[in-house]
Amino acid sequence: MTDRYAVIGHPIAHSKSPSIHAGFARQTGQDMSYEKILAPLDGFAPTVQAFVAAGGRGMNVTVPFKQEAVRFATRLSERARLAGAVNTLVFDGSDIYGDNTDGIGLVRDLRDNLGRIIAGQRILLLGAGGAARGVIQTLLNEHPRQLAIANRTAGKAQDLASEYAGFTPQAHGCGLADLAGRSFDIVINATSAGLTDSALDLPAGIFAANSLAYEMLYGRETPFMRQARSAGAAVADGLGMLVEQAAEAFLLWRGICPDTAPVLKELRAELQHSGAL
Numbered sequence: 313m314t315d316r317y318a319v320i321g322h323p324i325a326h327s328k329s330p331s332i333h334a335g336f337a338r339q340t341g342q343d344m345s346y347e348k349i350l351a352p353l354d355g356f357a358p359t360v361q362a363f364v365a366a367g368g369r370g371m372n373v374t375v376p377f378k379q380e381a382v383r384f385a386t387r388l389s390e391r392a393r394l395a396g397a398v399n400t401l402v403f404d405g406s407d408i409y410g411d412n413t414d415g416i417g418l419v420r421d422l423r424d425n426l427g428r429i430i431a432g433q434r435i436l437l438l439g440a441g442g443a444a445r446g447v448i449q450t451l452l453n454e455h456p457r458q459l460a461i462a463n464r465t466a467g468k469a470q471d472l473a474s475e476y477a478g479f480t481p482q483a484h485g486c487g488l489a490d491l492a493g494r495s496f497d498i499v500i501n502a503t504s505a506g507l508t509d510s511a512l513d514l515p516a517g518i519f520a521a522n523s524l525a526y527e528m529l530y531g532r533e534t535p536f537m538r539q540a541r542s543a544g545a546a547v548a549d550g551l552g553m554l555v556e557q558a559a560e561a562f563l564l565w566r567g568i569c570p571d572t573a574p575v576l577k578e579l580r581a582e583l584q585h586s587g588a589l
């Protein structure tokens with residue numbers, strides 16, 4: 313029987329996950345289906361329960377249910393527990409395992425697709441919401457020289473950094489204006505400012521020579537990307553992270569690591585064709 317998987321969110325119509333997983337399944341010869349499920353905002357748990365009852369084997373979880381999925385899981389990976397967010401569920405009888413593959417997705421995209429090693433580098437993470445939280449532990453595990461977390465609301469960045477006090481190097485939280493006079497090798501935008509086409513109030517000089525500006529959003533040219541380009545930084549969007557986090561979920565479910573390069577190439581071509589990029 314074909315194994316069923318799905319991505320659950322609200323909204324969900326825009327999700328690229330079904331075409332990514334269909335690509336992985338074709339490539340690796342897996343007999344599986346992958347659908348989109350729109351859950352009512354107050355109906356995450358019953359929607360997942362119905363999917364499990366119908367034989368569902370696993371799910372990806374997206375906005376706004378990643379925190380709720382932490383409570384729904386009966387068992388959590390260390391990275392999901394620390395992120396306080398689950399983006400991948402694995403169902404096995406009464407066991408509901410929750411993991412978070414966003415951080416590894418980002419690190420793999422930086423390393424394998426963009427040729428950037430985090431070890432020894434000065435990293436700036438912009439934002440202190442769910443998207444930022446999801447990647448901090450994985451970034452720290454790569455041993456950057458520094459990890460600064462900067463946010464419009466400085467206190468949120470400071471609180472977030474303090475949650476990782478036990479890690480080396482120590483992450484430091486600050487406001488955007490506090491970045492004046494500092495520069496970084498990799499600047500990751502994990503704020504949602506691009507969704508409203510808003511520019512971030514970044515001091516000049518934060519992009520070091522040969523730096524990379526990484527926008528976690530995809531499918532649009534954001535003001536952050538324009539700011540970085542005009543400061544001379546190389547620029548990447550979050551499409552590669554999307555494909556890499558999906559590959560890690562696929563590995564959890566099927567025990568096979570797909571080749572992400574052809575799937576990413578196809579998705580990029582689709583986006584370019586649709587005029588999004």
Ligand code: ATR
Pocket residue numbers: 438439440441442443444463464465468502503504505510511512513
């Ligand atoms: P997500 O799950 O996408 O991270 P979130 O938890 O609501 O969403 O967090 C949004 C993040 O984007 C926050 O860090 C927010 O900054 P504040 O904490 O100061 O609100 C940041 N953000 C959103 N719009 C922004 C803007 N126009 N300028 C700067 N930061 C912005």
